[in-house]
Amino acid sequence: MKLLREPLIWFFAVGIILFTADDYFSRQPGRVVVDEGVRDRLNKLWQVQTGNSATPKELESLVQNWIREEVFYREALRLGLDRDDSIVRRRLVQKLGFLIEEVEEEGDQTRAVQDYYEENKANYSLPVRYSFSQIFFTDESRLAELQTKLEQGADWRGLSETSMLNSSYASRSEKEITATFGRPFTGYLYSLVQGKWVGPIKSSFGLHLVRLERILPTETTPLSYIEKRVYADYLQHRREVVTEAFYQDLLENHEIIHE
Numbered sequence: 001m002k003l004l005r006e007p008l009i010w011f012f013a014v015g016i017i018l019f020t021a022d023d024y025f026s027r028q029p030g031r032v033v034v035d036e037g038v039r040d041r042l043n044k045l046w047q048v049q050t051g052n053s054a055t056p057k058e059l060e061s062l063v064q065n066w067i068r069e070e071v072f073y074r075e076a077l078r079l080g081l082d083r084d085d086s087i088v089r090r091r092l093v094q095k096l097g098f099l100i101e102e103v104e105e106e107g108d109q110t111r112a113v114q115d116y117y118e119e120n121k122a123n124y125s126l127p128v129r130y131s132f133s134q135i136f137f138t139d140e141s142r143l144a145e146l147q148t149k150l151e152q153g154a155d156w157r158g159l160s161e162t163s164m165l166n167s168s169y170a171s172r173s174e175k176e177i178t179a180t181f182g183r184p185f186t187g188y189l190y191s192l193v194q195g196k197w198v199g200p201i202k203s204s205f206g207l208h209l210v211r212l213e214r215i216l217p218t219e220t221t222p223l224s225y226i227e228k229r230v231y232a233d234y235l236q237h238r239r240e241v242v243t244e245a246f247y248q249d250l251l252e253n254h255e256i257i258h259e
Contacts, residue, residue: 032070034063042066097243109234116234117223124221124230129171130189131214135160135197138206143199146209150197156211163205171216181205 042062046054054062082088117124135146135156146159157167169177178186182204192198192212199209223230 032067034067038066039063109231113227113231113234114223116237117230120233121220123233124223124226126216126219126221127173127175128218129173129216130177130192130212131168131170131172131216132192133168133211133213134165135167135199135209136163136165136206137161137200137208140200140207143207143209147197150209156197161206165205168213170213181208 039059043054043059046052046058046062076082133156137143137146137159138161149159150156160167165180169180172180174186174189177189185201185203185208188198188201188210192210194212194214197209197211200207201210202208
């Protein structure tokens with residue numbers, strides 16, 4: 001079976017076995033074992049929360065609280081309080097997910113990361129971006145006046161009506177332009193002519209004369225600039241693949257009945 005040849009599945013399976021065995025031996029009926037492993041875990045949790053190692057007195061208090069919690073926990077299980085509880089159910093599923101997420105491949109993964117980058121370049125590419133200038137006005141009757149003044153060489157920056165808009169925008173994607181001016185405005189981008197005032201163009205604010213300054217084509221960020229990000233994405237992708245494969249493998253052993 002192809003799944004059984006997946007190294008991460010074996011690491012995950014071994015982790016489950018060790019976790020289950022540890023849980024079994026430490027929770028035999030009538031016995032609460034407080035060993036070095038328990039003390040070490042409690043001390044590490046204390047360090048995470050406080051930044052310092054627990055003093056002997058603090059550790060003893062942590063142990064007593066843990067014993068109290070463990071006794072109550074076992075009694076809750078004995079009474080079946082964990083059954084049909086959506087919160088417990090989600091927590092157990094989450095804990096299983098954590099075990100999977102802790103699994104990472106060993107060895108040199110340079111080639112695998114490179115392949116992942118090549119297959120997902122679109123995720124690391126900048127879209128087409130536009131640099132443009134705009135003159136804002138609200139009364140369409142001003143259009144002829146504005147066009148005449150532009151032809152006469154007037155300073156276009158002084159022709160715009162007062163607003164919160166910038167006179168120029170540099171390297172903005174369609175998504176960014178839409179967020180500022182609205183979708184109707186973005187629809188005119190393809191009709192713009194570089195170096196020429198075009199309009200009137202409608203936006204969510206009003207009307208505009210727009211001059212395209214520059215179009216920057218889509219651009220892929222080199223792997224060397226974002227290697228850590230790609231590596232993190234690759235590991236997350238591997239975890240998702242292994243989780244889905246593990247689920248599908250388990251699903252083969254279950255009969256799903258819809259009633």
